[in-house]
Amino acid sequence: MKRVRQFPDVTVLAFHDDISLVAPVRQLDSVLRWSQEHLRRIGAKLQLAKCTILHHPEVVSEVAQQPNLASLARTTEGLCLHGVPMGTTxxxxxxxxxxxxxxxxxxxxxxxxxxxxxxxQLCLFRYCASGRSTYLLRALDAAAGAVLAREVDARSLQVLSRICGPLHDHPLLSAGDAKLVQTQIQLPCRWGGLGFSSQARIQPAAAVDAWLQLFRGPLADLTPTLRLKQLLLNTADPATSPTTLTALAAEIRHLLRTVSENLPADCSPSVARTTTWDGLLNQSCAQRPTPPTATTAEAPPRPLTRVQRAFADALRCAPYQDIIDDPTVPAYARARLRSATGGASGTWFRDIPTASATFVTRQQLIANIRQLLGSPLTAHRSSEACSSCRHTHDVYGYQLLHRCSRSTRMRIHRHNELVRTVARLLRGWGFTDVVVEPGPMSEETPQREPDIQAIHPRTHRTLFFDVVVTSPFLTRRFQRTAARMGCAANTAAQRKMHKYSGIVTDPEDFVPIAIETYGRLATRTMADLRRLTRHLDSDFTILSRAI
Known part of the structure; x- marks a missing residue:
């Protein structure tokens, strides 16, 4: 922890290559400009120190002799700095x-x-406990990191069962369904999971990214670093008398090989090109261009995204694709997973309380999570026919919550909740004269009543929004939803467009807010909201998560 001389109220928290800034809001712009110029170099120094200490015992001895080094625990066999052990095997x-x-x-x-x-609790598990373990995976060597990752994965599933009931270990779940639930729990939120991603999957990617940040940093021209980089790029047989760096290079090369072997076959070309150290170290800078400064003009190029993030996304996508491509997985499971996949999908099921501070009870949230995962909602199976529809009751809630006429009440509740949320977002985005339920658009069409009317802050055009919540398990949409993402929402959006086509002069003046019961927005809805928020400085992908 240190303070920046130019900003006495700013505190820099630096743990190896993980850096945070704590500053008053009024100084935010100045601090961000300063961090853009300096934090890369600070991070490179920390990364170099970490990697050097981990693999050079003589440096460990030198560090152990420092009298005033904070967060340092010393023993005769090694030392522990910021929770990371270094020393003998x-x-x-x-x-x-x-x-x-x-x-x-x-x-x-x-x-x-x-x-x-x-x-x-779910947020703390996902962002605090998992984040801390990911930090340690970047700092530990490969063997120690693999052991920690397995322990964390096993404990995460136990925790979920403890606070939410037996999600993947239920007497009514078959072995195949239980494995499917466990896999979905570990998927990222945007892939229909709970975000408790498998640390064992991303551990090699985290270690590879930690080394890459050293090789591409401003201080990568030190002799040991250059020698190690040459060993990684050399495809010939190692020297007859291997050194410590030779063994280290073999270990790092094995990490990248482990990552590439677990990538999906149809991963993006940009990721596939970086499955060798030659591809990683020689790819050109593809980040958003920024004006060169005195500290960045001579810095080497860096990847389009953090390699750990790119690899981790591909590694986490692989189990999702395995589910979708498996013919033995029931169509209901594929339809549920496709409906819960997307940038803003599943918010009602995972990230409650919402941005509007709407809380649900613990029982409601557990029921939502069980719906999302396809885990039984009750302790017994009901096989009798429903008195309101021709379908049979089921323990997963598909019939009761999606097909039965009694589920209309639930969809109306979520429709009204979404109307309030969209109206609040429009006001926050600068729209004026936002009116909920403005009434019929004309006397000739009393049935055409949009949910929201608002004026755009830049074009000053009057826009109309109509909200519809639909279920992907409706009989007429179920098969197509199982085969294609967002079919139910896209169909509902098209029907809304057709409904208002003869009333609205310009199609761009009408925005259908179509959303499935699992939270997936229609493609037309996402495109219209992006178009209407171009005047904002923030990225729409961040704003869309509030819907």
């Missing part, structure tokens, strides 16, 4: 066994929250 193995225990203490602290704090 025995010492590192011993300390690695300690890390899962610390992770366990963090989890127990989260579990001690009140029973009504389930949303907060």
């Amino acid at each position: 025995t010492y590192v193995a011993q300390q690695t066994r300690r890390l899962p225990l610390e992770h366990e203490r963090l989890i127990e602290g989260i579990l001690r929250l009140s029973a009504d704090a389930l949303p907060q």
Whole structure:
């Protein structure tokens, strides 16, 4: 922790290559400009120190002699800096066994929250506990990181069962369905999961990215770093007398090979090109261009995205694609997963409370999570026919919540909730004269009543919004939803456009807000909202998560 001389009220928290800034809001712009110029170099120094210390015992001894180094625990066999063990093989193995225990203490602290704090518990597990373990995976060597990742994955599933009931271990779940639920839990939120991603999958990617940040950093011209880089790029047989760096290069090369072997066959070309160290180290800078400064003009190029993020996205997408392509997976499961996939999908099921501070009870949230995962909602199976429709009751809630006429009440509730949310967002985006339920658009068409009317802040045109919530399990849309993402929402949006086609002069003046019960927005809805928010400085992908 240190303070920036130019900004006495700003605190820099730096743990190896993870850097955070704490500053007053009034200084935010100045601090961001300063960080753009300096944090890359600070991060490179920290990364170089971490990688050097981990693999050079003589440097460990030198660091251990520093009298005023904070967060440093010393022993005769090694030292522990910011929670990362360094030293002999025995010492590192011993300390690695300690890390899962610390992770366990963090989890127990989260579990001690009140029973009504389930949303907060899920967020803390996803963003705090998982984030801390990912940080350690970037700092530990490959063997120790793999052990920690397996421990964290096993504990995460136990925690979910403890706070939400037996999600993947239920007497009514077959072995195949239980495995499917467990896989979906570990998928990212935008792929229809709960965000408890498998640390074992991303551990090699995190380690590869940590080394890449060293090789591409401003201080990558040190002799040991250059030698290690040459060994990675050299495809010939190693020297007859291998050195410490030779063994380290073989370990790093094995990490990247592990990542490439687990990538999906149809991953993006940009990711496929970076499955060798030659591709990683020589790809050109493809980030958003920024004006050169005194500290960045001579800096080497860096990848389009963080390699860890690009690899992790591809590694996490692989199990999703395995589910979709598996012919033995029931059509209901594929339709549910496709409907819950997308940037803004599933918000009602995972990220409650919402941005409008709307809370649900613990029981409601658990029921939402079970719906999302396809886990049983009740403790018994009902096979009798429903008195309101021709379908049979089922333990998963598909009939009751999606097909039965009694489910209309639930969709009306979510329709009204979405109308309030969209109206609030429009006001926040600068729209004026936002009116909810303005009435019929004309006397000739009393049935055409949009849900929202508003004026755009730049064009000053009057826009009309009509909200519809539809189920992907309706009989007439179920088969197409199982085969294609967003079919139910896209069909509903087309019907709304046809309904208002003869009334609205310009089609761009009408925006259909079509959303499926699992939260997936129609393609037309996303495109229209992007078009209407071009005047904003923020990225729409961030804003869309509030819907």
